[in-house]
Amino acid sequence: MTIPNTIPITPELIAEHGLTPDEYDRFVGLIGREPSLTELGIVSAMWNEHCSYKSSKKWLKTLPTSGPTVIQGPGENAGVVDIGDGKAVVFKMESHNHPSYIEPYQGATTGVGGILRDVFTMGARPIAALNALRFGSPDHPRTRHLVSGVVAGVGGYGNSFGVPTVGGEVEFDPSYDGNCLVNAMAVGIADTDKIFYSKAEGVGMPIVYLGSKTGRDGVGGATMASAAFDDTIEEKRPTVQVGDPFSEKLLLEACLELMATGAVIAIQDMGAAGLTCSAVEMGAKGNLGVRLDLDHVPVREERMTAYEMMLSESQERMLMVLRPDMRAEAEAVFVKWGLDFAVVGETTDDLRFSVWHQGEEVANLPIKELGDEAPEYDRPWGEAVAPAALEPSAVPAVDDLGAAVLSLVGSPNQASRRWVWEQYDHLILGGTVTGPGGDSAVVRLEDGRKALALTVDVTPRYCAADPFEGGKQAVAEAWRNLSAVGAEPLAVTDNLNFGNPERPEIMGQFVGCIKGIGAACTALSFPVVSGNVSLYNATGDEAILPTPTIGGVGLIDDIDRRAGIAFGADGERVLLVGG
Amino acid sequence: MKSAVIVFPGSNRDRDVATALKVATGIDPVFVWHADTDLPDVDLVVLPGGFSYGDYLRSGAIAARAAIMPAVAAHHARGGYVLGICNGFQILTESGLLPGALMRNAGLRFVCRKVKLSIERTDTAFTRTYRKGQVISCPVAHHDGNYFADPETLDRIEGNGQVVFRYAEGTNPNGSVNDIAGIADETGRILGMMPHPENLIADHQGGRDGLGLFAGLADLQPA
Amino acid sequence: MRARVTVTLKEGVLDPQGKAIEGALKGLGFGGVNGARQGKIIDLELAESDPERARAEVSAMCEALLANTVIESYSIELV
Amino acid sequence: MRARVTVTLKEGVLDPQGKAIEGALKGLGFGGVNGARQGKIIDLELAESDPERARAEVSAMCEALLANTVIESYSIELV
Numbered sequence: 001m002t003i004p005n006t007i008p009i010t011p012e013l014i015a016e017h018g019l020t021p022d023e024y025d026r027f028v029g030l031i032g033r034e035p036s037l038t039e040l041g042i043v044s045a046m047w048n049e050h051c052s053y054k055s056s057k058k059w060l061k062t063l064p065t066s067g068p069t070v071i072q073g074p075g076e077n078a079g080v081v082d083i084g085d086g087k088a089v090v091f092k093m094e095s096h097n098h099p100s101y102i103e104p105y106q107g108a109t110t111g112v113g114g115i116l117r118d119v120f121t122m123g124a125r126p127i128a129a130l131n132a133l134r135f136g137s138p139d140h141p142r143t144r145h146l147v148s149g150v151v152a153g154v155g156g157y158g159n160s161f162g163v164p165t166v167g168g169e170v171e172f173d174p175s176y177d178g179n180c181l182v183n184a185m186a187v188g189i190a191d192t193d194k195i196f197y198s199k200a201e202g203v204g205m206p207i208v209y210l211g212s213k214t215g216r217d218g219v220g221g222a223t224m225a226s227a228a229f230d231d232t233i234e235e236k237r238p239t240v241q242v243g244d245p246f247s248e249k250l251l252l253e254a255c256l257e258l259m260a261t262g263a264v265i266a267i268q269d270m271g272a273a274g275l276t277c278s279a280v281e282m283g284a285k286g287n288l289g290v291r292l293d294l295d296h297v298p299v300r301e302e303r304m305t306a307y308e309m310m311l312s313e314s315q316e317r318m319l320m321v322l323r324p325d326m327r328a329e330a331e332a333v334f335v336k337w338g339l340d341f342a343v344v345g346e347t348t349d350d351l352r353f354s355v356w357h358q359g360e361e362v363a364n365l366p367i368k369e370l371g372d373e374a375p376e377y378d379r380p381w382g383e384a385v386a387p388a389a390l391e392p393s394a395v396p397a398v399d400d401l402g403a404a405v406l407s408l409v410g411s412p413n414q415a416s417r418r419w420v421w422e423q424y425d426h427l428i429l430g431g432t433v434t435g436p437g438g439d440s441a442v443v444r445l446e447d448g449r450k451a452l453a454l455t456v457d458v459t460p461r462y463c464a465a466d467p468f469e470g471g472k473q474a475v476a477e478a479w480r481n482l483s484a485v486g487a488e489p490l491a492v493t494d495n496l497n498f499g500n501p502e503r504p505e506i507m508g509q510f511v512g513c514i515k516g517i518g519a520a521c522t523a524l525s526f527p528v529v530s531g532n533v534s535l536y537n538a539t540g541d542e543a544i545l546p547t548p549t550i551g552g553v554g555l556i557d558d559i560d561r562r563a564g565i566a567f568g569a570d571g572e573r574v575l576l577v578g579g
Numbered sequence: 580m581k582s583a584v585i586v587f588p589g590s591n592r593d594r595d596v597a598t599a600l601k602v603a604t605g606i607d608p609v610f611v612w613h614a615d616t617d618l619p620d621v622d623l624v625v626l627p628g629g630f631s632y633g634d635y636l637r638s639g640a641i642a643a644r645a646a647i648m649p650a651v652a653a654h655h656a657r658g659g660y661v662l663g664i665c666n667g668f669q670i671l672t673e674s675g676l677l678p679g680a681l682m683r684n685a686g687l688r689f690v691c692r693k694v695k696l697s698i699e700r701t702d703t704a705f706t707r708t709y710r711k712g713q714v715i716s717c718p719v720a721h722h723d724g725n726y727f728a729d730p731e732t733l734d735r736i737e738g739n740g741q742v743v744f745r746y747a748e749g750t751n752p753n754g755s756v757n758d759i760a761g762i763a764d765e766t767g768r769i770l771g772m773m774p775h776p777e778n779l780i781a782d783h784q785g786g787r788d789g790l791g792l793f794a795g796l797a798d799l800q801p802a
Numbered sequence: 803m804r805a806r807v808t809v810t811l812k813e814g815v816l817d818p819q820g821k822a823i824e825g826a827l828k829g830l831g832f833g834g835v836n837g838a839r840q841g842k843i844i845d846l847e848l849a850e851s852d853p854e855r856a857r858a859e860v861s862a863m864c865e866a867l868l869a870n871t872v873i874e875s876y877s878i879e880l881v
Numbered sequence: 882m883r884a885r886v887t888v889t890l891k892e893g894v895l896d897p898q899g900k901a902i903e904g905a906l907k908g909l910g911f912g913g914v915n916g917a918r919q920g921k922i923i924d925l926e927l928a929e930s931d932p933e934r935a936r937a938e939v940s941a942m943c944e945a946l947l948a949n950t951v952i953e954s955y956s957i958e959l960v
């Protein structure tokens with residue numbers, strides 16, 4: 001029995017898919033007919049903010065993204081930078097803000113899992129993870145629950161997967177009461193001549209599904225991540241995805257083993273809107289069509305519809321284009337690691353995205369247009385409203401400086417974060433030279449004298465006061481953190497967390513911060529090689545502080561020539577450098 | 580000294596311990612897949628740290644039933660040495676090669692920090708490079724390291740002197756009974772411990788206190 | 803009075819533990835296992851002796867702490 | 882046929898999770914909790930349809946894997 005795919009497409013249905021009437025008309029214009037339900041699902045996934053970057057693309061293009069050592073800038077699963085000796089560092093940061101607010105433990109685990117996958121999809125072995133967390137006021141009723149869940153989730157995934165979590169930030173501010181931020185960064189090392197990309201090549205090549213089975217997890221999740229919270233939050237709950245770090249560890253080992261055989265032509269992880277985005281991206285990048293046969297997709301639930309399979313966000317899955325002559329070898333690797341391996345389609349020369357289920361073609365769409373013709377907005381933006389300047393007289397003088405220092409040091413935003421990072425395995429793999437607690441983490445590269453310096457930073461208060469200066473400052477601080485440990489700063493990944501871009505003053509914050517980041521990165525020759533945008537971090541009219549998190553990576557040539565933050569001995573001179 | 584490191588699905592400190600063995604003995608260990616049933620000709624078998632099978636059901640439970648485990652027991656019965664670190668310790672208790680059980684940490688959280696270990700015995704191959712009563716630094720990183728044994732078992736292992744390492748100076752991170760951090764079997768040829776000496780073997784890691792354990796194994800004679 | 807709370811994952815929610823158990827049982831030769839799901843129980847010793855009030859109290863505990871109602875369901879049994 | 886295996890810690894075995902739950906419930910204002918212990922359930926989907934044989938099979942699974950009889954006891958319920 002087949003599952004119906006043709007139901008009338010009503011305005012309500014269109015709205016539920018997060019498409020505006022204009023966007024829907026644009027789509028109908030592209031395909032020249034009314035879409036099927038599966039097609040509507042596919043376009044809603046491709047055209048939502050999260051996948052299409054429709055509000056931010058115009059501005060992201062202004063960032064400096066190249067440099068003499070940049071091997072791959074934005075546009076792939078992660079950025080790649082040459083570090084000499086035939087090695088490259090592969091890194092990216094990504095947010096899981098909305099899912100973490102709904103279910104903090106699972107939201108954080110799946111965020112960490114997603115970013116790790118982005119890195120090892122490129123052929124890199126992850127060697128470090130960082131995270132930047134922001135929560136509401138410590139006395140807000142939800143904060144405690146969110147903090148403990150998110151921290152346990154970040155640790156739970158990274159610890160089991162086996163990557164050291166070496167740094168991060170935790171900050172509290174009432175603007176995050178209704179929208180916490182979970183930004184996770186992963187860093188890996190690959191051989192420069194063995195980097196894997198998502199661009200499919202060759203007609204008639206098998207498309208292989210790898211990893212865990214598909215369930216109904218997160219169907220509608222990509223849409224959720226892009227919609228401001230409202231009263232329907234309760235109804236959206238069942239779309240929570242569960243992370244399985246054990247399967248991801250197996251997937252890592254299996255992928256690296258498989259890549260070493262030379263069987264992989266292209267590979268892409270299934271992130272938000274899994275099968276849809278990954279298949280379309282691989283085909284479109286390679287100027288190829290893709291035909292999928294959903295009957296071969298490994299599923300763990302019964303009677304899944306094509307719509308559900310195309311939108312499922314089940315974790316720990318990959319899509320790959322395989323050299324057909326190496327199929328048996330490839331399959332053996334996955335069987336050994338106990339993971340699913342299924343040929344679910346092939347590349348074609350007709351530039352169509354054709355999806356079959358139970359003998360019926362449930363979608364047939366122009367593959368390039370799904371990405372290239374996605375709406376792009378030049379959203380109106382106004383000058384951000386800066387908070388009023390504080391009159392010095394409005395700040396009462398302190399009588400007891402000692403007590404003031406104590407209360408500063410003990411305040412939620414200054415207090416020790418040991419409670420957090422002791423829940424993270426920051427020592428595994430044996431490379432950690434400086435773990436959490438310093439200016440930058442320092443991680444030694446295998447058997448050598450070289451090390452990477454890693455940091456994440458932003459001061460949202462500054463960005464609220466002056467987006468341009470705040471954006472610049474975040475980059476400058478990341479730069480200083482890296483140089484403070486003796487590293488040569490290499491490149492940046494960013495995670496731009498803002499409120500509702502349809503509000504001109506929020507868009508103004510976004511534009512200002514990007515311009516500031518761009519100016520600082522240009523001045524410092526500190527290119528942005530990857531990143532992520534998270535908008536609609538707002539509840540009603542309450543937006544978060546503008547939070548453009550900057551992840552910085554630097555290189556130390558000789559670990560014996562590094563610096564830490566501790567004073568070494570009595571009687572040392574203390575110098576103040578800078579202006 | 581020849582050694583083998585068993586790789587279970589979810590092992591993740593297998594490379595760390597291999598590095599430590601290489602540094603201390605000059606010889607790379609062989610990696611052995613959990614689904615194999617035979618061990619190569621080695622003096623030492625290591626069950627590494629990690630989250631074998633995700634630590635689902637109970638930490639180490641599923642790995643303890645892996646196809647390779649009978650060969651590990653046979654290796655010991657023949658006079659061979661076995662070292663289980665962290666998840667490896669959990670696998671050893673789950674398989675009955677060591678007594679007791681490792682329960683959820685008393686604080687219920689994963690703990691990664693340096694602790695102090697006092698060396699309770701130096702007459703084992705694993706601890707012979709240390710002094711009795713010496714206190715060394717060593718990292719821990721685990722969620723289920725709270726050693727438990729019923730009173731009779733505890734009396735027995737204390738009476739036999741099977742406790743090899745104890746958390747010292749108030750650094751017990753997990754609530755283990757009698758501050759137990761590592762125990763040996765009655766022959767002294769099986770050691771299970773929660774801390775990670777393999778992560779403290781080089782200056783860049785902040786010290787070499789853990790290296791002594793592997794150095795002590797360097798000239799193991801085939802039994 | 804004692805209460806037993808049983809917490810299980812909602813239908814459709816991925817259960818990595820159950821999956822691992824199923825795989826391990828098959829590996830041990832128990833071929834006749836077609837599925838496994840793991841849940842937990844919490845046994846509570848209550849001061850309350852009135853069944854109705856006890857049940858209400860335990861319900862409140864489940865909502866507040868014992869179950870993660872985003873992905874889990876719970877049931878209560880008084881003994 | 883389905884079976885539910887209930888695994889609980891033996892009397893006298895330390896239960897850090899139970900203790901933590903008890904503490905947390907008290908912290909949330911549930912004063913009437915005099916003790917809490919945590920256990921787990923494993924729901925199995927069996928090919929076997931004969932109750933007697935099913936029970937024997939599940940018993941074997943418990944001994945082989947599902948319970949650590951050093952610290953845990955188990956009970957089996959067929960449904």
Ligand SMILES: Nc1ncnc2c1ncn2[C@@H]1O[C@H](COP(=O)(O)OP(=O)(O)O)[C@@H](O)[C@H]1O
Nearest residue numbers: 050051074075076271494496528530531532533
């Ligand atoms: N703020 C940003 N700065 C630079 N590059 C970005 C930024 N946001 C996203 N990108 C790049 O855009 C591409 C698509 O982003 P990604 O988050 O991976 O999309 P998705 O998660 O939907 O697959 C990536 O290559 C990413 O590096």
